[in-house]
Amino acid sequence: MRATAWLRNNPLEAGWAVFAAANWVAMVAWPSWETVPFHFVWISLTIVYGIRTWSTRTMWGVLSVVILATGASIFADAFNGTQLWGELFEVPLMSAMFLAMVWHAQRRQAALAEVQGLAEMRASLLERQERFLHDASHELRTPVTIARGHLELLRRDQPEAPELEVALDELGRMERIVERLLLLAKSEQQGFAFEEIDVDAFLSDLFIRWSEVAPRAWRLDVDLAGRLLADPEALRNALDALLENAVKYTDPGDAVELAAHADGTGGVVIEVSDSGAGIPPEALPRIFDRWARADDARTRERGGAGLGLPIVAAVARAHGGRCSVESRAGRTAFRLHLPVRGGAVAPNPTPAREGDLAGAGQGLALS
Ligand SMILES: Nc1ncnc2c1ncn2[C@@H]1O[C@H](COP(=O)(O)OP(=O)(O)O)[C@@H](O)[C@H]1O
Ligand SMILES: [Mg+2]
Numbered sequence: 001m002r003a004t005a006w007l008r009n010n011p012l013e014a015g016w017a018v019f020a021a022a023n024w025v026a027m028v029a030w031p032s033w034e035t036v037p038f039h040f041v042w043i044s045l046t047i048v049y050g051i052r053t054w055s056t057r058t059m060w061g062v063l064s065v066v067i068l069a070t071g072a073s074i075f076a077d078a079f080n081g082t083q084l085w086g087e088l089f090e091v092p093l094m095s096a097m098f099l100a101m102v103w104h105a106q107r108r109q110a111a112l113a114e115v116q117g118l119a120e121m122r123a124s125l126l127e128r129q130e131r132f133l134h135d136a137s138h139e140l141r142t143p144v145t146i147a148r149g150h151l152e153l154l155r156r157d158q159p160e161a162p163e164l165e166v167a168l169d170e171l172g173r174m175e176r177i178v179e180r181l182l183l184l185a186k187s188e189q190q191g192f193a194f195e196e197i198d199v200d201a202f203l204s205d206l207f208i209r210w211s212e213v214a215p216r217a218w219r220l221d222v223d224l225a226g227r228l229l230a231d232p233e234a235l236r237n238a239l240d241a242l243l244e245n246a247v248k249y250t251d252p253g254d255a256v257e258l259a260a261h262a263d264g265t266g267g268v269v270i271e272v273s274d275s276g277a278g279i280p281p282e283a284l285p286r287i288f289d290r291w292a293r294a295d296d297a298r299t300r301e302r303g304g305a306g307l308g309l310p311i312v313a314a315v316a317r318a319h320g321g322r323c324s325v326e327s328r329a330g331r332t333a334f335r336l337h338l339p340v341r342g343g344a345v346a347p348n349p350t351p352a353r354e355g356d357l358a359g360a361g362q363g364l365a366l367s
Contacts (some may be wrong), residue, residue: 134185187314215249237354241308250276273333
């Protein structure tokens with residue numbers, strides 16, 4: 001029973017044992033030719049170990065049997081005069097060669113185990129970091145809400161107090177950062193709810209919503225039709241973050257465009273571009289990092305925390321895609337490259353739509 005199970009689990013070893021035994025029989029049967037099967041035994045042993053890398057105990061056990069069996073055969077034949085005594089030296093030489101290979105294989109295995117261990121450690125560290133991010137921001141929510149409640153009560157009694165305005169402003173900033181951190185933690189976690197969305201309808205809806213809140217020269221250019229497998233909430237969060245930036249880093253009258261087209265390799269590119277001042281080239285390589293801000297003075301003035309683009313990048317990754325940026329003064333374009341999974345997109349001849357230049361844009365809370 002145990003032997004059958006062993007055979008089923010170790011067919012390579014079993015095959016090799018039969019092969020080696022047959023060669024040993026050949027060594028005994030044809031003494032003057034015995035160096036040929038002798039080498040077959042040793043070379044096949046080296047190959048099988050190279051593939052399997054047995055435990056040290058098994059390796060020493062098998063090696064001892066092979067040394068004894070092949071050594072005894074050559075010794076007996078040398079003793080009988082059918083083989084030269086010098087051939088006996090082949091046994092320690094082949095053993096040394098085999099052990100050198102064992103040493104290399106074990107070093108390689110130890111290095112692989114170390115790399116795997118480090119990768120696992122890194123993954124668990126990242127997971128703990130994400131969980132901490134989520135929990136910390138979640139815990140911060142309640143005290144911030146309570147503090148806001150108290151400050152608002154105080155403001156009712158002292159409506160003119162500038163200190164209260166400042167405190168409420170800063171609290172608002174903190175609330176937005178906490179919300180962003182929660183959104184980022186959520187975007188980094190698994191658990192996306194993918195469904196088929198109509199790209200054109202989805203982007204039109206988003207465009208209408210945004211073109212009503214900020215006075216920019218809005219333009220929508222969706223050059224494809226069809227359905228895309230995506231998490232609509234996550235995709236909306238990512239595009240909201242890009243459109244928010246396009247509005248935040250431009251001035252009234254500047255152009256902001258939302259566009260989409262097929263990328264020619266079966267994917268979709270959704271692009272948010274604007275005609276603002278752009279991002280300095282030295283800031284571009286790290287622009288998707290957490291807390292990255294291109295221009296601290298200007299960004300602080302506009303209240304950013306550097307958490308929008310990491311959300312965009314995380315959402316793109318979760319969809320199997322990526323986000324890229326191209327920027328120079330007068331044109332900044334962020335592109336979401338998404339592979340099409342489960343759906344199909346096709347070119348759509350719908351003409352581009354212009355938005356309302358004089359949109360309201362007053363009530364928009366930018367974070
Ligand atoms: N459309 C844009 N035009 C100019 N700068 C941009 C644009 N989008 C992003 N940036 C720069 O990238 C930085 C990071 O963006 P983001 O992660 O959304 O954080 P923030 O909360 O500061 O907007 C911003 O602070 C800004 O300096
Ligand atoms: Mg932003």
